[in-house]
Amino acid sequence: MRPLARLLPAIAAALALWPGAASAQVTLFPAPQGDGQELSVYSSLDDDLAAPLVAAFQSRHPRVAVRYENLLTTQLHDRIVAETQAGGGTADFAFSSAMDLQVKLANDGFARPVETPDTPGWPGWANWRDTAYALTFEPAVFAYHKPSFADHPPPATRADLMRWMAEHPAEAQGRIGTYDVARSGVGYLFLARDQELYPGIWSVVQAMGRAGVQQFPTSAELLERIADGRLAVGYNLLGSYAADWARRHPDLGVILPRDFTVVVSRVGLVPAAARQPGLGADFLAFLMSPEGQSLLSRTLRLSAVSLEVAGQPGPAGGMQDLAGLRLKPVPVSPGLLAYLDQATRAKLLARWNKALAGE
Structure with a gap:
């Protein structure tokens, strides 16, 4: 895994046509092996917490650079809607703790269906029409x-x-x-x-x-x-x-x-107007994979949704054993x-x- 110290420092960046851009924090993660494609991510997860996820993804895709924009949840939703309606394309992947706003994007047609290798085994409450996936627990x-x-x-x-x-x-x-x-x-x-x-x-x-x-x-x-x-x-x-x-x-x-x-869960989706939807789908597939779920669970201490990861021995996400609790997950649904x-x-x-x- 590439040392975080080698990452480019976070820079303040603004998109001239987007009024909320001044409050976005942008981090550029260069491709480990030269120039290639660029994955654009809009997320409410702090960039320092996301860095291990990006580094692990890039170890699988060494020619992919990542442009990571840390936004407030309402800004993330509004920006995807505005950029889609403007016709210029938007982020390739969106990851947010605002379950309701993510489902609204999917319900309103701003997310595209994506099937990953782990989709068939994903819990029903954590997947809405293959467009919005709960990725944490x-x-x-x-x-x-x-x-x-x-x-x-x-x-x-x-x-x-x-x-x-x-x-x-x-x-x-x-x-x-x-x-x-x-x-x-x-x-x-x-x-x-x-x-x-x-x-x-x-x-x-x-x-x-x-x-x-x-x-x-x-x-x-x-x-x-x-x-x-x-x-x-x-x-x-x-x-x-x-x-x-x-x-x-x-x-x-x-x-x-x-x-x-x-x-509750953080929800990931690939926007319908993604500029590089294939890269967005690749990043979603990584986060749903046993490696991605293990990294979320153990490195970030966000308990895994994946039953394969959540069923492994030890406390979930660093907290006490969830066995025997009356767990009431919020379903990813139009409700x-x-x-x-x-x-x-x-x-x-x-x-x-x-x-x-x-x-």
Whole structure:
């Protein structure tokens, strides 16, 4: 694998005709063996995390250079739509944590069907019409400050969380954190799934409101405060980031809820207007292959979708064994489009705010 130090540094680049380009981070990965084709990737995965994936792909395709653009999820969606409609072509591969926006691209005709060698064995919930594939398996977890639970176990279910808040009000007051669901796309998706799967969720939200729950738009802001003890518990955090923080911060623990665990995925697709669709299909096939899934699972700590990889011994993605858990993956399907409906969103956010206020 090519040392990362040899990679060209990230450069700021803008496409003159795209108004959001100034906020895109572009990294150029030169072809290891001279000039050849260039694969264009739009992704919400940070480029430093993507670098091992690109290097492994290029070891299979040494004459392929990779232009990797790190975008916010809404920018990624909007750019593919705008470039397709302008008729000039767009990225060859799109990889995003916004499941709903990726499915919208596929549903609206902006993704092309692609079959890879691993398509026949891919789980049905993780593949929509061979146009949008779930490539990771990321649970919503409870994170907790270990020293705060030295004398009693941390909550492992939503009922446990309510019991802890009731029995330890002084410890809980102002020390529970979760996503600001109005600003965090994944936080909103977790809340919507909670409502679908658990009728008692609003009692949990009311209890968190009474305990002065703190809301943050990013995982990093939550995990930093749990690691140093400002927060005792984080509710519904993205497991991949929590597991990474736990490895680097010994006072931070992670629990996959025992009552049910919502699972989200990063979704990959080849745009219908890709300039090099064959290269996009090759990159998708690599990410779906045992090698690509192993790299996602072990190097990036994003648990694998591939049953072949996920079934290997050891913890999935560096987290605890998933055996015995009530896993509830969000299907890659048009059902996700309901989360984009503005009236539905406004209604859910209003109910969230009222529950936090005790109404």
